[in-house]
Amino acid sequence: MPxxxxxxxxxxxxxxxxxxxxxxxxxGHYYLTPDQLREAGVPLTQSGSQPVAVDQIDxxxxxxxxxxxxxxxxxxxxxxxxxxRVGDGPRENFLPAESSTGLLFNYDxxxxxxxxxxxxxxxxxxxxxxxxxxFGALTNNGIYRRDLGGVPGVSAENRYIRYDTxxxxxxxxxxxxxxxxxxxxxxxxxxxxVRLGGLQVARNFSTRPDLITYPLPAFAGQxxxxxxxxxxxxxYKTNSSQVNPGPFTIDSVPYVSGxxxxxxxxxxxxGRQVSTVVPFYVASELLQAxxxxxxxxxxxxxxxxxxxSADYGEPAASGLVRHGLTDWLTLEAQAxxxxxxxxxxxxxxxxxGRFGVLNLAWSGSQSSADAFDQSExxxxxxxxxxxxxxxxxxxxxxxDGVTGLIAPPEGGRGNQASFGYTYSNQLFSLSAQRILxxxxxxxxxxxxxxSRLSRRxxxxxxxxxxxxxxxxxxxxxxxxxxxxxxTRLVNLSYSKSFWHNISFYATANRAIGGExxxxxxMISIPFGDAGTASFSATRDxxxxxxxxxxxxxxxxxxxxxxxxxxYADGQVSDSQYQQADLSWRGxxxxxxxxxxxxxxxxxxxxxxxxxxxxxxxxxYATHQVNDAFALVSTSGYSGIPVSYENQKIxxxxxxxxxxxxxxxxxxxxxxxxxxxxxxxxxxxxxxxQTRAIRRDSGLLITFxxxxxxxxxxxxxxxxxKPLPNGSPxxxxxxxxxxxxxxxxLVWLEEVQQENHLTITRADDGSRCRVTVRLxxxxxxxxxxxxxxxx
Numbered sequence: 209m210p211x212x213x214x215x216x217x218x219x220x221x222x223x224x225x226x227x228x229x230x231x232x233x234x235x236g237h238y239y240l241t242p243d244q245l246r247e248a249g250v251p252l253t254q255s256g257s258q259p260v261a262v263d264q265i266d267x268x269x270x271x272x273x274x275x276x277x278x279x280x281x282x283x284x285x286x287x288x289x290x291x292x293r294v295g296d297g298p299r300e301n302f303l304p305a306e307s308s309t310g311l312l313f314n315y316d317x318x319x320x321x322x323x324x325x326x327x328x329x330x331x332x333x334x335x336x337x338x339x340x341x342x343f344g345a346l347t348n349n350g351i352y353r354r355d356l357g358g359v360p361g362v363s364a365e366n367r368y369i370r371y372d373t374x375x376x377x378x379x380x381x382x383x384x385x386x387x388x389x390x391x392x393x394x395x396x397x398x399x400x401x402v403r404l405g406g407l408q409v410a411r412n413f414s415t416r417p418d419l420i421t422y423p424l425p426a427f428a429g430q431x432x433x434x435x436x437x438x439x440x441x442x443x444y445k446t447n448s449s450q451v452n453p454g455p456f457t458i459d460s461v462p463y464v465s466g467x468x469x470x471x472x473x474x475x476x477x478x479g480r481q482v483s484t485v486v487p488f489y490v491a492s493e494l495l496q497a498x499x500x501x502x503x504x505x506x507x508x509x510x511x512x513x514x515x516x517s518a519d520y521g522e523p524a525a526s527g528l529v530r531h532g533l534t535d536w537l538t539l540e541a542q543a544x545x546x547x548x549x550x551x552x553x554x555x556x557x558x559x560x561g562r563f564g565v566l567n568l569a570w571s572g573s574q575s576s577a578d579a580f581d582q583s584e585x586x587x588x589x590x591x592x593x594x595x596x597x598x599x600x601x602x603x604x605x606x607x608d609g610v611t612g613l614i615a616p617p618e619g620g621r622g623n624q625a626s627f628g629y630t631y632s633n634q635l636f637s638l639s640a641q642r643i644l645x646x647x648x649x650x651x652x653x654x655x656x657x658x659s660r661l662s663r664r665x666x667x668x669x670x671x672x673x674x675x676x677x678x679x680x681x682x683x684x685x686x687x688x689x690x691x692x693x694x695t696r697l698v699n700l701s702y703s704k705s706f707w708h709n710i711s712f713y714a715t716a717n718r719a720i721g722g723e724x725x726x727x728x729x730m731i732s733i734p735f736g737d738a739g740t741a742s743f744s745a746t747r748d749x750x751x752x753x754x755x756x757x758x759x760x761x762x763x764x765x766x767x768x769x770x771x772x773x774x775y776a777d778g779q780v781s782d783s784q785y786q787q788a789d790l791s792w793r794g795x796x797x798x799x800x801x802x803x804x805x806x807x808x809x810x811x812x813x814x815x816x817x818x819x820x821x822x823x824x825x826x827x828y829a830t831h832q833v834n835d836a837f838a839l840v841s842t843s844g845y846s847g848i849p850v851s852y853e854n855q856k857i858x859x860x861x862x863x864x865x866x867x868x869x870x871x872x873x874x875x876x877x878x879x880x881x882x883x884x885x886x887x888x889x890x891x892x893x894x895x896x897q898t899r900a901i902r903r904d905s906g907l908l909i910t911f912x913x914x915x916x917x918x919x920x921x922x923x924x925x926x927x928x929k930p931l932p933n934g935s936p937x938x939x940x941x942x943x944x945x946x947x948x949x950x951x952x953l954v955w956l957e958e959v960q961q962e963n964h965l966t967i968t969r970a971d972d973g974s975r976c977r978v979t980v981r982l983x984x985x986x987x988x989x990x991x992x993x994x995x996x997x998x
Contacts, residue, residue: 209233216273216280218248221289221453222433222477224279225249231280237261238271238280251288286430289454294437294447302418303876303898305380307905308839309341310823314349314832320813321356322805329356329811338904344377344386345904350517370517378903380415380874390510393526393652394503398555398569398626398643399542400653405520406507411500415874415903423496423535425470425488426459433476440471442634465492466632467562489562493630495532502529509546509655521656522546535559540569544652548579548619551651555626564631564638570623575650577619581658617660622649636672641665647690660690678704678712696720709734724749737764739771754778756785763793766856772802786810795858796829821867824908828867836873836901840866842881843913845890849882873903881911889916889987915986921954922992923967923978931996932970940964952993961985967996974998 211234218225218240225248232239239259246252252265262282263271270283314336321329336349350370374389391408395401413421427439431451439447439458447458451474458472467489474482495501504527508520526544533539540555553571560566628641643665654661664687671681683699701715711732718725730744739761746754756776763770769792776785789802801814821828824839842848844864850857852868860866871877876898883892891914901907923931930952937946937954940963948954948967956963963980976996982989 211235214273214278214280216278218245218250219279219281220249221283221286223249223453232259233273237263238273245282248282250282250284251290283432286432286454289452292451292454292456294449294451294456294458302416303900305378305415305874305900305902306907307340307342307345307902308823308908310339310821310906312336312338312340312822312833312837312906313820314338314817315819316815316817316832318813318815319356320811322809322811324809330354331356340902340905344375345902346375347904348373368517369514371514376904378412378415378874380900380902383412383415383419385410385412385415391505391507393505393544394528396528396530396540396542396555396569397567397628397641398571398624399528399544399553400651402524402526402652402655403510403513404505404507404524404526405510406505408503408505410503410505413501417872417875420463421496421499421501422490422492422494423532424459424461424463424490425486426457426461427470427472427486428455428457429472429474429484430455431474431476435477436475438473438475440473442468443471465490466634466637467564468633487562489559489564491557491559491565491630493565493567494535494538494557494559495530497532497535499532500529501531503527509652511656524652524655526652536561542571546579546652546655548576549650549652549655550574553624564629567626567628567630567641569626571651572621572623573649573651574621575617575619575648577617579619579650579655580617581656617650617654617658618648619650620648622646624649634673636670638670640668662687662689663692664688678702722749724751737761752778754783763791763798767793767795789813793831796831798831819869821906823906824865826863826865828865830867830869833869833906836871836903837906838868838871838877838879838899838901839906839908840868840879840881841908841910843910845886845913847885849885851880851882853878854880871901873905874900876900879909886913889918890914891916916957917959917982917986917989919954919956919959919963919980919982919989919991921956921980921994923948923952923954923996924993925976926995926997931967931976934970936968936970938966940966959989965996 214231214233215228216231217228227248229240229244229248239261241259242252242254242256245262246255263269268285272281274281316334317331319329319331330353332351332353334349334351336347339346348370349372350368352368354366372390374387374391376385376387378385385408387408389405391404391406393401393404394410413419429437431437431453433453435451437449437451437456437458438445441461441464446461467487470486470488472484472486506525507523509522509524510519511521512519524544524546526542528540528542530538530540536559538557540557541553543552545551551571551573553569555567555569558566558568622645624643624645626641626643630639631637645661645663647663649661651661666686667684669681669683671679673679679702681701685697686694688694697717697719699715699717701713704712706712713730714728716725716727725747726749727747728744730742732740732742734740739759742758744756746756754776755778756774758772758774760772761770769790771790772787774785774787777783784806785804786807787802787804789800789804791798791800797816797818799814799816803810803812805811817832819830819833821830821833821837821839824841828839830837838852840850840860842860842864846860846862846864848860848864850860850866850868852871857868858866868879877900878896878898880896881892883895886892893912893914895911897909897911899907899909925931931948933948933950935948937948939956939959942958944957946954946956948970959980959982961982965978965980966975967978968975976998978994978996980991980994
């Protein structure tokens, strides 16, 4: 081809630029300026306006001319092109959580009566009170119990027991929680949690359900030309995306766990495919690189929880921290202490490539004898003697001077070592852990008590998928307590699903060194909305069998009836058991009641639960609120259907409100209304809202419903003839525009009580004016004919 000037489309690695540029061809080379090349998509670092031979810029650049399509084809190395990220990946999608101010009262009242029982029966009422708002949530809960018809001379437990009182504020912006009152300290797999009355500051990732805290794999590749990239995880297609030429990274991986295999398939426009198989291991117990989780608690140790309302002991403090150093290494540390006791430890979680996760931890303690309960009354609570007064020979080496009483812990230095390993894939899973403690190791869990921690604990569990033949599981547990008594247990289980969701389950347990074994067989048969039937047989260590048949139906989520009927009988005399109960869920409460026991001694019981909410200037009764809730308002319009996450919850009441009692806190929840039942003279700017609600709080969600005042007018001229169609109509003081239609008809969407219209006639361009006065402030008005005068 002779030297010439060509007008060509520049195509870089098969990606058309959509731009035609003048290309000079001389001496067998194609000349463009660096600025033109950069604009066409060639990633050059140099710039300039002087033409250069494209194939001489870098030996890796390849250039060819396609005369049929009039394109200049340029191929650049893949590492020159910018990297692309395929899919959304684990990005942050933050929606701030909100809370309105209000009060909530949860209740659950239960009563039973057994005719032939000494206590005859009792009544109890569990209650919870919440005050919530932008300041957080102040909660209190407890139970009141009263014996019914007890035996004379026997003291009755007629009292109120407080469980927890706490103020908590959750900061979802910084992923933190601040608590004052009754708190539970943070714990690691190798440490213990205790109850305190005090304060707590902790990282709280649950305030951000859009975040994934554990490391997820990312798969990288490179495309020479525009291609389609498909990702398969364990042979299931999870993603398909279009990529441009150059390197790419796929981070939109589903939230899998354990070992797996990913296949990345790249397909170009000609159908050529390149397939790459990448094995991976996802460990959900680790933290992503750079993430830190921590908790600090301080206060007074709570004792006799559930027995006394306010029994607080010595001051104590506990803190822990976890940090993702890399995606395969997480570091852990914990420290706690109280008068006479100090405990500290470190641990790590290590991903062994594709071969599971290894957990290692070591902790040490220093305690004095004063840190434990030395009283004789506490010693009697753990008296090892049996009913005959004979002292157990296994504990004689731990007895003090008082015959038959276990000696209190002596204090001193102690240590604990923990080793753990987990592995799972599609076919099987395995978990093993060993904890070793020296004789004098202690922590806050046995502070100010006479109890001692076990000396050794081993557990080994696993399961195997047998495909269409079901799943087999097993476990081995070996515990040696502080007295040297060893308990070993072996467990074996099997489960299988059949057609129509029928399931079968079997399990057996045996204590090594003991006699006999426990076993259970069960089959469950669902009948859809009609309920589920199940049949089971159990065996105890004395080789006594017991059979049980049950037919039950859960209460539908939108309300209605549910029931449970059961009958059991076995080889032991007087082992017959009968049960029948009925439950009902209405719009505001849930009730249950029934009978259970033997034929000669049936216990009758009843229960009612629900919640009362004060918010938005009203009092509302609803089902029990366990987390967050929403109060939906339709601005005073009743009978409007309301949906939560595309599921209809109910309709607004006569005041235009509906309370949604079960909302997951911090979740980006979608609320919708159906405007079809609204009058024609109102408008709804929005029928769907996505909101996030704080934990233990409620939110007033208002859907504005605006009353409209519209007019359908008939306009005529002074001659009595309709104004020409197509004539523009303008409304004074409004940007609203309209036009005259056939027969002089004009529609105005929004009008006032008095309106001044200006019409520009379409036939001669002259203007006329008319004043429109409405007979009532709102509604759809049909007015006319009205004379439009110059």
